Amino acid sequence: MPDTAMTDAPPLAAAPASAAVPALSVQDLTVQLFRRDAPIAAVNGVSFSLARGETLTILGESGSGKSVTLKTMMGLLPARARIGGTVRLNGRSLLDLPAAELARLRGRRISMVFQEPMSALDPVYTIGAQIAEAIVRHEGIGRAQAMARAQALLERVRIPSAARRLRNYPHEMSGGMRQRAMIALALACSPDVLLADEPTTALDVTVQIQILLLLRQLQEEMGMAMVFVTHDMGVAAEISDRVAVMYAGRFVETGSARQVIRTPGHPYTAGLLASTVHGGQRGGVLEAIQGAPPDLAALPAGCAFAPRCRFAEPDCTTTAPPTVARDGGGMVRCPRAAVPA
Amino acid sequence: MSATAISTDLPLDPRDRGGAAQPLLTVEGLRKHFPIHGGLLGRRRATVHAVDDVSFFVRKGETLGIVGESGCGKSTTARLLMRLIEPDAGNVVFDGETVGSRTGIDVTAMRRQMQMVFQDSYTSLNPRMTIGESIAYAPRIHGLAAAAATARANLLLEQVGLNPGQFARRYPHELSGGQRQRVNIARALALDPRLVILDEAVSALDKSVEAQVLNLLSDLKQRLHLTYLFISHDLNVVEFISDRVLVMYLGQVVETGPVETIYARPRHPYTRALFASKPTLDPDRRTLEPPLAGDPPNPIDPPSGCRFRTRCAFAVPACAETVPLLAPPQPGPSGRAPASPDDPLHLVACHRAVAQAGGEGLDA
């Protein structure tokens, strides 16, 4: 999506984004990583733009490049990574920012929730100390005041007996509680953009739905923009305004959650839906997609889905498929897509 | 497929003992508590009630699904059945023969007929063996000659949809997750088992690959006349593959019955909340309220009486005092059809859901 506002002088990072400037805008993002010395094409031209209060879900199978996309925005990739394109937070370009500048924004204007909170929380500090430390570092207020804020945050993410829980170490909490604490930490400085990388994948269903509803509510109250990553179609339906389906480092289909789930246009999206077991299919044969996702170290030319696609034609393996626009700003990256109005 | 018709059309297995009507597996009062040691003297400080008085049966040719949240005892149950760990109490009867008793079947003989597939496709395979060798390993140990074992491995690879010429000489790290899980299934089938325990066997796979493996499992079951115990936390997958289901909570069975009954008319408050927590797959009918608050409590020192009472919206004082036992659910309120018409297999462990004299029912 071309965005003319992008050429304006960047506003101060802390300034509340005006309606014209998206909270987050990503243009032609490419990321190349290295395994031993072989290059891996992890992200191959991703573009989207997100307004305040909006949730975009990136839906894709493992290895499709979801986490790498999020980590790029947080500046968390290995030093050897080769990054192309632009990422703008409230109009301000992130990728060419000095590391110290980015560190100031991280956790303050943009923050991230991970699948496994144990890896993101520090095992040797209490939950309260970690949240208070983040507040002190970014806002320079006193410790006592920061601790009071930490307690209010724990209450806000509905951790019972918040005052007592402040003194817990991460390992003293259950999985669901830890994920709430992780969310409290991420929200400590009211970021404009929240990146959530499969935050409920490791949780039980009864806890998962609690966390999804909590995120939905907090996001509404705080007017954040959220990029939510999942491999689960049902989770996407619960949380998203818009959905982007990712395959081999590209968005192959974007649209409203309703469009993508009800009337998928791309053969991969349709196949994913057909192979997602849902109620009432008992005893039948599932319409599985044959084969497996491609090796990102040796991506085929043309459409990366072609080796698995029932509708593939010779030109699919030679030229990059064009995108077909759909109502409401979405697109399908396949010339043979049955794009419903 | 009606529940009662499942096993009747099976050809008779030469290993069959009691005929089609005798369950392949009967489990009675299975229990496993893990002591937790700590402190200076390493004294027992607490006990994890991982599996507590669990009873169920699996009929010949059916798939019994086990669902429940993390830590409720699904894998411990599976490991007890395989005798990878010793039970504290309880009986396991395999086709009429008590496992490990002098008059019954010994563990080694039982393991030839009962095999298991785990979630983690990678760590269950020896990284230094080709997959052909891995599959041929058990048959070799059981006395098959090298050439015959290799032929058997190739046949099994073919059965799980992997071309032996292309795959037999590969090492585990040269396969995708879905392919490795096919190899694990082939390996579990190598000794021609009658019962296969699948513990989260498709949970680590991507959806598109999970569907392939589920189709493979259904196909193998039919072709090889297998019986499955299918453990998963994925309610949709369990509904897809199972004939009957067992719902576990904190080491106990809270409800069991035919899959249609349990999914259409669950009676235990936990089962209902569990199903209601499933994401809807419909952006226009999103979940508005979480059906349950809080996490599952710790299996160390579980609540007295009904273990679900700390999260149950229907709890009454009696729930803290007496342990609810599995029993047929009460009929629905007058004027409505009974909750489970002629369904003697449907059992629920809840004071307020079972038929009781003068009691206050859930639906009343």
Ligand SMILES: Nc1ncnc2c1ncn2[C@@H]1O[C@H](COP(=O)(O)OP(=O)(O)OP(=O)(O)O)[C@@H](O)[C@H]1O
């Ligand atoms: N060797 C052990 N020592 C102590 N506790 C154990 C041991 N094995 C299992 N447990 C505990 O027993 C309980 C049941 O564990 P189990 O692995 O059977 O759960 P599960 O239902 O398979 O869960 P999941 O869905 O996470 O696989 C858990 O609380 C677990 O921590």
Ligand SMILES: Nc1ncnc2c1ncn2[C@@H]1O[C@H](COP(=O)(O)OP(=O)(O)O)[C@@H](O)[C@H]1O
């Ligand atoms: N630090 C890294 N070094 C090399 N390759 C990586 C690294 N992180 C991720 N990758 C590779 O990049 C691809 C995309 O990974 P990722 O974004 O983590 O996928 P997912 O969609 O499952 O989150 C995968 O092939 C993965 O193996």
Ligand code: SF4
């Ligand atoms: S571009 Fe060709 S191969 Fe790719 S999804 Fe469309 S039809 Fe299939």
Ligand code: SF4
């Ligand atoms: S026995 Fe009581 S606490 Fe347990 S599920 Fe039934 S009503 Fe709830």
Ligand SMILES: [Mg+2]
């Ligand atoms: Mg990831």
Ligand SMILES: [Mg+2]
């Ligand atoms: Mg388990």
